[in-house]
Amino acid sequence: MSNDDSKGVEKVQGPSSGLAVSIDDPIENPGLPPHRERLTDKDPKVAKRAERTVYTLFYISVAASIWAVAAYMLFPIEDMEYTSIRANNLYIGLGIAFALLAIGIGAIHWSKAIMSDKEYVEERHPTRGSDETRAAVVEAFKTADEESGFGRRKMIRNSLFAALIASILPGVTLFRGLAPHDAENSPVDLLKQTMWTAGEHLARDPAGTRIKASDVTLGSAFHVIPESLAGLSHSNGYLEEKAKAMVLMVRMRPEQLTEREERKDWSYDGIVAYSKVCTHVGCPVALYEQHTHHLLCPCHQSQFDVSDEAKVVFGPASRPLPQLPITVDDEGYLVARSDFREPVGPSFWEMH
Template sequence: MTLEKDPLEHERASWKPSPGLAVAVPDPVRDPELPPHRARITDKDPAAMTRAVRTVYTLFYLSVAASIWAIAAYFLFPIENGSVVAIRDNNLFIGLGIALALLAIGIGAIHWSKAIMSDKEFVEPRHATRGRDSTRLAAAQAFAVANEESGFGRRALVRNSMIAAVVASLAPGIVLFRGLAPFDSPLEPDAGNPVALLSRTMWKEGTRLAHDPEGTPIRAADVTLGSAVHVIPEDLADLSHTEGYLEEKAKAIVLLMRLLPEQLIEQPDKKDWSYDGIVAYSKVCTHVGCPVALYEQQTHHLLCPCHQSQFDVTNGAAVIFGPAARPLPQLPIMVDDEGYLVARSDFTEPVGPSFWERH
């Protein structure tokens, strides 16, 4: 292959400047140096500095007050009754308190840095070596200068108010963990026992399986091969929009699937828990309680979208991947005289996360 030559290559190689022609040679990059320092109003006027300091610590104390309000709102607007209004008010007022607390800290810190801390520009020479005694001494001196210029060690009121605001901003989050703790109630003896609460659901012998959310009973003949149906107890529809509905539904949700009967690997004591290849398993993941609702028809695997736990439907919903610690509880089912799928009993083990069982 022959490459064409640039027709101007010879002219470029032979070109020389004329004796009287001046050629511009670029200058080396010069240091632009620092611009002239512009003093702030707080540097010129002591009264302005005093106002800036007062503004900063006021913002920090406002943050403390907002954090206290968020904690108070947790108790003033409880959500134990489960009503939509109570949940709305609880989230609204706690959220406003936390948001105001963090916002006041942010504004106060920015105002401190812009109006109070020293803003003089300086050049810090850097050296190729590090770690010598002189370098360590210089670093310590730099920290001392930074402390002096920021006023952190000198302005005790600003410093202490900032520390109080940061510490107080953590308190609402810590208090909110109380909602995760079990509680005892004279009216509900098992209220403080999560294992007992998760061991009982609305399923009982003879309860029909119904479509979620409309509550229409399901005939066995209508469940097609490879399908996955979201199921609730038929009786749950009677509790719709009433107190306790969401709690009962969260425990009783089920996923119904139909496979070929010969594909099921069933334990001898669970042979009658399925009907003609139809099996029902709790939708509540045994890891942290997310809804297991993704079904692979070809592999017969159930997937949890939260942390990717996988369960084998053909083998008792055994865990085959992910952090889940135990299989999904199976709901024993049968068919009534009218051909509807009904439960043989409630779940025989607690539904939901297995961390309740740890000691």
């Protein structure tokens, strides 16, 4: 590097060429490269063929979405058989994958082969545009619509709309499997009935051993299931019944409980039992904070006050946890007085 004091210009000596270049010289704007026309720009037949390819891909997406919905019905996961579950996952997954893939390939081919690919230069300005400029923007959107062919190429536009709408259907269909369903009973009826009945012993989860009231110390929390649940096998509804009947039991001082008059006999000597199924979306409420007497749902942080009938004190849950009425038998073991007096689980199951 050398300095030319007479001209006030700094020069850089190239290592191989021996040329000196002034860094003060402005770099000339090379401009845009020459525009290369595509075959679809030159030949209307090629453009028409590209258009047919695009809307064919969109209609393939529609067919794949419909197939995913059909696969859900043809291979019901409720059969609980390995081959049915495997086929359900495989064919629904393939349908959704092809539906989304066809939309993606079609959109890319549309943009590369049919939409205008001319380059434009737009000068930026730091201030809000005038009314004339804003009107020009509206005109630019109209021009873009014309160049994309969105408004003019009805087959592509309509097939895209059909593909996008159809792609939602498999997901909507799969939501059906989240709700308990029965030929005769509604979800609300099913969730109103659990394995808890009058005289059903409270048992430790998962051991299934009975619990004496004297063994429940102050401040302790027990995970509880109906004793008769142990008689069910996994193929005979064990998990389904447990999901509805699981309970968390806590002991506090009786004077710490806020109870309505009609619920005073639902607890026993400060021992209360509440459904573990969160009333938001059904996650298990299993975290107990002894000092605040709050139950916490780990999924979305809903909190319930055990000392006040498990009322919601924080989070998205919309109603208290259902309480299980309890008492003791002649031997001092804890038993249920009855089933829950309201449906367990998320509040939306109550909507007909």
